[in-house]
Amino acid sequence: VNKDRKYEHSKTFGLINSSFTNALWAPDDDLQNATIRQSGAGKAVVGANEEVLCWDVKKGELLGRWRDKDCTAEVASIAQSDADPDVFAVGYGDGSIRIWDARIATVIVNFNGHRSAVTALAFGSDGSRLASGSKDTDIIIWDLVAEVGLYKLRGHANQITGLQFLQHAANKATGEDEEAGQGFDADHITNGMDDRTGFLLTTSKDAKIKIWNLESQHCIETHIAQSNGECWALAIYPDGSGCITAGNDGELKVWSIDLRGLVNSNLQIEDAQEQTYLKERGFLYRHGKDRTIGVSFHPRGKYIAAHGSEKAIELWRIRSESEVQKTLARKRKRRREKLLAAQDGALKDSLMNGDDVSENLATADITDVIVPYVIVRTGGKVRSVDWGQGRSSKVINLLSANTNNELELYSISTKQSDKKKMSEEPPDYSRTFAVDLPGHRTDVRSVAFSSDDRMLASSSNGSLKIWNVRTQNCIRTLDCGYALCSSFLPGDKIVVVGTRNGELELFDIASSTLIETVKAHEGPVWTLHVHPDGRSMATGSADKSAKFFNFKVVQEEIPGTQQTTPRFKLVHTRTLKVSDDILSLRLSPDSRLVALSLLDNTVKVFFTDSLKLFLNLYGHKLPVLNMDISYDSKLIVTCSADKNVRIWGLDFGDCHKALFAHQDSIMQVAFVPHNQDGNGHHFFSASKDRVIKYWDGDKFEQIQKLDGHHGEIWAMTVSRTGEFLVTASHDKSIRIWQQTDEQIFLEEEREKELEELYENTLTASLDRDDEPDGEKAEVGPPGKQTTETLMAGEKIVEALELGIADLEVMTEWAEAKSTQPNLAPPDRHPIFLYTNISAEAHVLKVVQKIKAAALQDALLVLPFSQVPPLFTFLQIWAEKQWSIPLTCRVLFFVLNIHHKQIVASKTMRPMLDGIRRHLRRALQRQKDEMGFNLAALKFVGTQMREKGEKDYVDEAVWEAEEEQMLKGRKKRGFVDVA
Numbered sequence: 001v002n003k004d005r006k007y008e009h010s011k012t013f014g015l016i017n018s019s020f021t022n023a024l025w026a027p028d029d030d031l032q033n034a035t036i037r038q039s040g041a042g043k044a045v046v047g048a049n050e051e052v053l054c055w056d057v058k059k060g061e062l063l064g065r066w067r068d069k070d071c072t073a074e075v076a077s078i079a080q081s082d083a084d085p086d087v088f089a090v091g092y093g094d095g096s097i098r099i100w101d102a103r104i105a106t107v108i109v110n111f112n113g114h115r116s117a118v119t120a121l122a123f124g125s126d127g128s129r130l131a132s133g134s135k136d137t138d139i140i141i142w143d144l145v146a147e148v149g150l151y152k153l154r155g156h157a158n159q160i161t162g163l164q165f166l167q168h169a170a171n172k173a174t175g176e177d178e179e180a181g182q183g184f185d186a187d188h189i190t191n192g193m194d195d196r197t198g199f200l201l202t203t204s205k206d207a208k209i210k211i212w213n214l215e216s217q218h219c220i221e222t223h224i225a226q227s228n229g230e231c232w233a234l235a236i237y238p239d240g241s242g243c244i245t246a247g248n249d250g251e252l253k254v255w256s257i258d259l260r261g262l263v264n265s266n267l268q269i270e271d272a273q274e275q276t277y278l279k280e281r282g283f284l285y286r287h288g289k290d291r292t293i294g295v296s297f298h299p300r301g302k303y304i305a306a307h308g309s310e311k312a313i314e315l316w317r318i319r320s321e322s323e324v325q326k327t328l329a330r331k332r333k334r335r336r337e338k339l340l341a342a343q344d345g346a347l348k349d350s351l352m353n354g355d356d357v358s359e360n361l362a363t364a365d366i367t368d369v370i371v372p373y374v375i376v377r378t379g380g381k382v383r384s385v386d387w388g389q390g391r392s393s394k395v396i397n398l399l400s401a402n403t404n405n406e407l408e409l410y411s412i413s414t415k416q417s418d419k420k421k422m423s424e425e426p427p428d429y430s431r432t433f434a435v436d437l438p439g440h441r442t443d444v445r446s447v448a449f450s451s452d453d454r455m456l457a458s459s460s461n462g463s464l465k466i467w468n469v470r471t472q473n474c475i476r477t478l479d480c481g482y483a484l485c486s487s488f489l490p491g492d493k494i495v496v497v498g499t500r501n502g503e504l505e506l507f508d509i510a511s512s513t514l515i516e517t518v519k520a521h522e523g524p525v526w527t528l529h530v531h532p533d534g535r536s537m538a539t540g541s542a543d544k545s546a547k548f549f550n551f552k553v554v555q556e557e558i559p560g561t562q563q564t565t566p567r568f569k570l571v572h573t574r575t576l577k578v579s580d581d582i583l584s585l586r587l588s589p590d591s592r593l594v595a596l597s598l599l600d601n602t603v604k605v606f607f608t609d610s611l612k613l614f615l616n617l618y619g620h621k622l623p624v625l626n627m628d629i630s631y632d633s634k635l636i637v638t639c640s641a642d643k644n645v646r647i648w649g650l651d652f653g654d655c656h657k658a659l660f661a662h663q664d665s666i667m668q669v670a671f672v673p674h675n676q677d678g679n680g681h682h683f684f685s686a687s688k689d690r691v692i693k694y695w696d697g698d699k700f701e702q703i704q705k706l707d708g709h710h711g712e713i714w715a716m717t718v719s720r721t722g723e724f725l726v727t728a729s730h731d732k733s734i735r736i737w738q739q740t741d742e743q744i745f746l747e748e749e750r751e752k753e754l755e756e757l758y759e760n761t762l763t764a765s766l767d768r769d770d771e772p773d774g775e776k777a778e779v780g781p782p783g784k785q786t787t788e789t790l791m792a793g794e795k796i797v798e799a800l801e802l803g804i805a806d807l808e809v810m811t812e813w814a815e816a817k818s819t820q821p822n823l824a825p826p827d828r829h830p831i832f833l834y835t836n837i838s839a840e841a842h843v844l845k846v847v848q849k850i851k852a853a854a855l856q857d858a859l860l861v862l863p864f865s866q867v868p869p870l871f872t873f874l875q876i877w878a879e880k881q882w883s884i885p886l887t888c889r890v891l892f893f894v895l896n897i898h899h900k901q902i903v904a905s906k907t908m909r910p911m912l913d914g915i916r917r918h919l920r921r922a923l924q925r926q927k928d929e930m931g932f933n934l935a936a937l938k939f940v941g942t943q944m945r946e947k948g949e950k951d952y953v954d955e956a957v958w959e960a961e962e963e964q965m966l967k968g969r970k971k972r973g974f975v976d977v978a
Contacts (some may be wrong), residue, residue, distance in 0.1 A: 793861025
């Protein structure tokens with residue numbers, strides 16, 4: 001029996017935010033109730049691969065980590081509920097959506113309806129509905145209270161890039177002077193939207209913008225959003241009276257929305273005339289000519305932020321009405337001056353017509369209303385922005401999540417409307433806070449453990465970081481060149497880094513200083529290895545040479561004094577020239593041999609003392625990228641860009657085995673460094689296919705496969721004890737894989753892999769079956785079959801089969817017992833005997849255990865032959881008044897699906913009549929109960945109000961009111977003072 005122990009993912013660090021998800025700013029938790037106000041820098045909620053991280057923006061500390069163990073897909077989008085700021089919706093790359101409660105960091109609801117990554121999410125104003133858009137072009141509306149999907153809207157031909165609920169405006173007159181689309185007062189927007197009513201605005205990469213009526217569930221208006229290709233972003237003005245869409249070449253299009261017209265259209269019964277509710281107002285152009293990937297309005301509605309994928313965020317300011325009027329007046333004045341100067345009659349007419357047009361504010365040119373404000377230059381390419389809320393109205397805060405793994409908070413001063421200063425230089429901005437220390441700006445190219453496994457060095461282009469392995473905290477950050485390889489030197493006080501320009505950089509960790517830079521090679525230093533005796537090291541470079549250095553401590557004079565100070569130095573001793581670039585170099589643990597892998601696909605093994613050639617290892621078809629020698633110096637394992645791993649004997653240079661190991665280039669291999677558990681010939685391989693594999697080098701078989709990274713794995717190192725390994729990837733994360741006490745059985749691992757493969761192909765084939773060829777309906781059911789829903793369906797079928805059999809047995813026994821009172825109870829299935837439960841209670845229990853969101857998809861699995869037994873139980877539940885809401889849900893859904901067969905069946909008729917009779921009685925009883933309770937609550941409320949309110953009476957006012965009452969009874973007015 002194999003005695004290997006399992007490795008499992010234990011920790012992730014080094015990642016601040018992913019480059020493919022948006023970031024949200026949220027106020028500090030204790031800002032609402034704190035007596036000591038904090039800085040107000042707030043917190044940032046960001047996606048980081050499969051987790052959601054919550055950062056304190058000021059301190060740069062991690063406040064929370066939300067992770068669902070069952071989910072390995074990366075986070076694709078995040079949205080926050082306005083009704084409850086602690087509720088977040090998170091969309092994932094596999095199409096699932098989870099609703100998280102930030103207070104307890106747990107999933108409240110799990111939805112599954114999309115086939116690919118969720119790209120846009122929006123909550124309804126009351127927080128009871130959620131709209132989601134995906135790469136699969138579908139939009140789904142979810143009910144968060146009932147925890148079910150309501151319906152799927154189809155109409156776009158490409159990925160959904162933005163969606164927003166349009167708030168209902170109350171049906172109040174807001175004055176004749178307000179033009180449609182010019183703006184509603186916030187007071188006139190009702191939050192109490194009905195579950196089914198309202199409107200949804202969506203944009204997609206197909207360059208269309210659509211308005212959907214959610215009551216009738218269809219698209220009522222479509223426009224071309226961008227004139228030059230895709231539409232990439234959507235932002236809605238806080239009061240819902242306008243929106244902006246963004247596309248290629250820095251183009252932004254401004255629209256006005258006729259909210260009142262939309263509401264009125266819903267109230268009209270007869271055929272309304274053709275009317276457009278979305279009107280173009282004009283174009284704005286960014287300085288950057290790349291595609292705009294994000295645009296958003298400030299919560300107070302005065303500013304707009306837009307950004308592409310460059311290192312800049314552009315801000316616009318929306319002018320006040322008086323400012324716009326002044327601009328228009330200036331334009332009119334200029335026009336009159338031209339008019340006086342113009343002699344040509346035609347020119348005069350056109351100028352006079354133009355004069356009339358710009359009188360109206362609603363039709364003013366959009367560039368007069370929205371003016372450029374400032375361009376904020378960021379530290380990295382921007383992925384998403386969100387507005388922060390500061391205490392002061394003199395500054396606006398902007399949170400920027402960058403693709404180089406950092407978060408920045410900028411404060412921009414708001415100019416007061418001082419007439420003189422309006423035309424002067426742009427306002428100041430400053431980077432007030434940043435979360436950048438807990439991660440590298442660029443990909444980590446090399447990782448190395450200290451001799452006691454307590455510290456980890458990770459190096460990238462520009463920075464070297466030292467981490468505490470136990471706490472995953474970054475202890476030191478040092479600036480370095482473009483690092484390609486690194487290692488701790490004996491004593492763990494010094495780290496050596498090999499760089500792209502051929503230098504070796506020595507860093508002292510304690511003092512965080514660069515001790516020395518040695519120009520070792522002419523080309524990049526691809527590899528370095530410290531000698532097993534700890535007194536020297538060897539480096540290999542693209543300049544076709546390997547160099548050997550000794551470690552020396554020399555006494556150096558302090559300039560201007562007689563004293564000396566010890567200095568650590570690298571002393572070059574020998575050079576080995578070879579025929580091609582060296583990509584990897586290893587010294588054997590017994591110090592006898594040195595192996596070099598070259599760009600010509602071969603590995604050459606030399607004697608360390610004489611540097612004479614000992615072995616030539618041929619066999620790889622592409623260059624060997626890395627290799628390692630086992631603890632007993634008997635095996636060498638090599639990995640290559642040809643996706644193969646080869647195991648060679650070091651005594652004769654024979655190839656023991658060639659393994660096709662990965663689906664892409666293999667970047668690193670590493671043996672377990674000792675043989676304490678008999679696993680000294682076991683090794684790990686890490687590849688660009690994002691997978692790490694654990695191999696047995698004697699039996700030539702794969703022991704375990706470790707999934708988890710979302711990008712190519714560049715670097716890997718195994719701890720000295722062999723109890724854990726660390727990998728660094730293109731997804732910017734560094735992961736620790738820990739050895740557990742659980743034993744591995746190879747047959748089990750193979751079975752697991754086959755099961756996974758089967759499940760994936762099964763759900764994929766079910767998805768395909770759902771899609772009939774031809775035109776899709778505009779509205780569809782929101783479900784999607786997953787392994788969970790299939791299992792739930794099978795459980796219902798099993799429970800129905802057992803339940804019906806038991807029901808018949810018990811009915812027969814009850815009939816027989818009426819004639820033979822001493823009849824022994826029948827043999828029942830162990831499930832019913834064990835829990836002493838009736839068949840109907842058992843079936844109900846099974847159905848209740850299925851999550852609300854998965855119930856409909858589970859019922860779809862039921863064949864029609866199982867519908868009569870299900871109806872039998874539904875009748876019993878209705879009669880006994882058990883779980884009426886669930887009974888109704890199941891009944892209505894099954895009636896909907898199997899309507900034709902049920903109508904055609906004679907046997908189902910009496911059963912349906914019985915269910916209807918029992919349900920009506922149960923519902924009437926519930927209705928009466930609710931009415932009684934409501935009346936009682938109102939009565940209690942009235943009593944509370946009478947006891948809790950005291951009226952202050954001003955005698956003069958009272959006398960005046962008395963007089964008025966005597967004059968005319970009709971003039972009385974009631975004022976409710978709460």
